[in-house]
Amino acid sequence: MAEGDPWRDTAEHGGIPRKSGLYSRHSIVQCENASLEMCTLMNCLGYGPPIRQARRDAYRDSDRLLNARGTDIVTQITTGSKAEGLTCVFESDCDMMFVVEGIMCLENGVDSDKLPRETTVFTLNTGVCYHGHSRLNLLERRGDIIPSIICDALCEDENGRVLLSSALFVDVFKDRTSAPNEIRHERAGPSMPSSSGPFHTDNVLSLRCHCPVILSRWAERTRHWPSPDIVRKVVTMGSFVTPVGFKGSEYHHVEWRICFNTGENELMSSLNNTQVYIYVLLKMVVKDVLKPVKKEITSYTVKNIVLWLAENNPQAQFNESSLFYWLREGLEKLRTAILKIELPYYMIPERNLMAACGLDEGQKCTWVNTITDMMNEGSNALLRLPRIRKAIISHPEPLMWYNKKRVEMELLHLKLWNRHKQCKDENGVVNRQDPMLQAISSRIVELVKEVHTRMNREGSRLNDLIEILDMMLM
Structure with missing residues (x-):
């Protein structure tokens, strides 16, 4: 952590690391309030505990249904962000x-x-x-x-x-x-x-x-x-x-x-909300700010940074009011990994995840400078992330309304996929007369029409309902 950061020592309440005497209490409270607001926003964007659990359950059920119908030769296991419950259907x-x-x-x-x-x-x-x-x-x-x-x-x-x-x-x-x-x-x-x-x-x-x-x-x-x-x-x-x-x-x-x-799926499921939000935000930084072309840095790099942070620090310090502190810590770890071309693999530390990553000196310097700027910008750094910026602009009422519809749409799609598997006969033909399939499909159509109506009322001229459906699931 750079010298002069207000959060370093341990506070009496909540275990938030702070460094007293350099910043005013007012500045610290502002950072804590911004952290709380960002956690609320992350829930609105579909990263809260209930939707994460629903996604995990749906993909586990999907694997179970497919494996039950498949052969004994190959077993399917969903991994990555879908198994972690962190991404929408087409995201x-x-x-x-x-x-x-x-x-x-x-x-x-x-x-x-x-x-x-x-x-x-x-x-x-x-x-x-x-x-x-x-x-x-x-x-x-x-x-x-x-x-x-x-x-x-x-x-x-x-x-x-x-x-x-x-x-x-x-x-x-x-x-x-x-x-x-x-x-x-x-x-x-x-x-x-x-x-x-x-x-x-x-x-x-x-x-x-x-x-x-x-x-x-x-x-x-x-x-x-x-x-x-x-x-x-x-x-x-x-x-x-x-x-x-x-x-x-x-x-x-x-x-x-x-x-x-499978072990990493279990580890990611046991992270608390703040740790999950740090992971999601760091992934956005890599994808939307650094924009690697040849996978010099991946979401897996970020995952290992978060796992190391979780292992090496008291869990009580990871709370909603400390989100920006830990996000800055994560950015510093990412900057160090890029600067030194070194990041130990969480499960086998002798393996350097940055080895042979193909990162040249020019790109390394650019990314280090970019991350340094973000660390100095504080909470404003998140305005660099398109999804966060759009959410802030539309917050609170339009975002809350749309998020409610989008989450319902995603849950319906996950149920629809698994119901399709349950309604297939031995030849793979789906019984489309199944009452539950029909009910789910009807509600999906209703939701798309609701969103389309509001979009038109607010000035949009997009009339392709299939395109709107796909956008809701991305």
Whole structure:
């Protein structure tokens, strides 16, 4: 934190860090009031606890319904911002992880005898890779039935040992049959992005991984957060490997990245409101202010900054009146990560998330200066964020009215999608005469017409109801 910030020591009430004597009590109260108002605004924008929980529940139900109807070969898990409950239906990509069942990757030294005999086992060879990455060596143990996507991706290393190639694995995945109206896009890391209309998905194929030593090191750290029961739960969730090697490695085509998607979903769900709002605002800063072109910085970078802040500071200090203090702390951590090209991965600190990010000196200087300016601007810095700026202009009555309609629309769509899955027969045909489907669809039409009527009354000439519907879900 820069010298001269009014919040440094601990206040008697609320645990808000402050530095007394440099700023007036009036200045501090202004900052606290601005923090409280911003928290209210974040609730209006759809980031409050009830809508977050409703989104999480809807996507979990969606996964459950799809997996119940699917095969035993692949399990679908929604991850990222959708699983965190932080984005509307069309607001950002939906991150989908597809786990190939019947395969287990084990840390060196872990006994495989307790696994079912039909499981095909690979061992993690981390010694020859960058931190958080591994090669997968095939044990002399093949399951009864090995999926073709595994068989077609096997190769040999320089010593004749059988490996699972991440590059071949993705190539086989690319050749899968497309869904109707699906458009595929260029590969991005382990992901094969696709879109259908306004709905975009990042599809990642993965394998289950058991790495108790890595998780034990994470669990045994001294911390303020998360609570011991959440730590235990994250450990039981295990990990995965995804088909992407370290960017700077000459052997990236046979390397895999160790990740903890389901555990991270649980961690993000256990953050308090203030921590969630910091995360959302920092993501907006990256997307709308820094505007990286080649993913030099991503929302995952920001997520790790927030997780470290939560772990290293007393939870009582993260309250609604301290939002701007912690937002400034987050900006400082982001600035330091850019300046030093260094940010430890929360689950495996030896892995530097900024390594090989491709950030050049000119861009680095520009971003450092921009973040410094924002830190000096205080609460006015958020006027740089288009969504926040528009919300402030329309606050309170128009924003409150529209947000009520938009939230109802989103919840109806989430219910509609899951009801569609429930009303499909064995041939995939939807029973559109289902009373609940019809009721949901009718209310969606009513809502769009209500919004269209008010837009016209206030001067808009947009008459395309489908376009209005899509805009409400973005």
